[in-house]
Amino acid sequence: MTNDNKTDETLLRPYEADGIQELNNNLPTWWVGVLISTSIFAVVYMFYVHGMEGASIKKEYAESLLVKFAAQKSEGGEPTELNAMIGNKLSIDKGKEVFVANCAPCHGANGEGVIGPNLTDEFAVHGSKPDQIFATIMAGAVEKGMPPWGPVIGEQKARLVTAYIASLKGSNPANAKAPQGDHD
Ligand code: HEC
The missing domain is CATH 1.20.5 (Single alpha-helices involved in coiled-coils or other helix-helix interfaces)
Structure with a gap:
């Protein structure tokens, strides 16, 4: 060795x-x-x-959506795809399906309002123009209990359900919740 x-x-x-x-x-x-x-x-x-x-990824995402759709709103440009659906029977029917599946628990089967506001009256917290409704749906109002739906249902279904909500105006459902927000 x-x-x-x-x-x-x-x-x-x-x-x-x-x-x-x-x-x-x-x-x-x-x-x-x-x-x-x-x-x-x-x-x-x-x-x-x-x-x-402060560092929640979910919140950051919700905020980024908010910025995106707020920008869209302030440009005054209502997305044409959305406009085409407003008043369109097929879109409204499809939007109703989205509404029943996701929104009815908080807004009522006919949009009359439960936890969330009545969507059929002439008052709105976040604006009642289609692009404003669309932006609210996409980004939610997280602090007030309205979830951001963009990540869940996507833009297309959000447009359809916007068309449905726009069609509810003045429908006077039973058990309507008292108005919230500003007059249109
Ligand atoms: C967990 C309960 C809940 C669900 C589910 C829910 N929302 Fe909401 N929504 C709320 C609350 C609470 C508000 C009020 C927010 C505020 O006061 O800022 C609201 C507000 C809104 C508004 C604005 C109303 C206004 O007066 O400006 C729209 C439009 C809306 N929701 C649409 C929808 C749609 C469409 C869905 C389904 C895709 C949905 N919401 C599902 C709770 C809910």
Whole structure:
């Protein structure tokens, strides 16, 4: 046995499994560095994203939608696709299906209002023009309990249900909830 071999042996860890042994090397510094920094990042990230209200991804998304649709509103350009659906029987019928499936629990089977406002009267908190209704549906009014529907039903169904809501105006359903918001 040479000296070199002896040195190798002291570098081996003192166990074996099926004749396989492991060298007793130090972990590379860069590797330890990556491990420690990703661990620290994970803890900071967890508290930042899951612990703090302000950094909620959902809220950020809702806000980005709000900005997008508010911009659309202020440009005064009512989306033509939406306009084409207003008063269109087929769109209104399809929009009613969307409404029954998603909105009726809070707005009533006929839009008369329950937790959410009456959608059939001449008053609205967020405006009663089709593009305003569409923007409210897409982005919601999170603080007041109206969920953002954009991520759930998408733009197309939001347009259809806008057409349905626009068709409800003046329908005077039973058990109508008292007006909320400003007169049209
Ligand atoms: C969890 C209950 C809930 C559901 C479900 C819900 N909404 Fe709402 N909605 C509300 C509340 C509460 C408000 C009032 C928000 C406010 O006062 O700012 C509201 C407001 C609105 C408004 C604005 C009314 C106004 O006066 O300006 C529209 C339009 C609307 N909702 C449409 C819908 C549509 C369409 C759906 C289904 C896709 C839906 N909502 C589902 C609770 C709900």
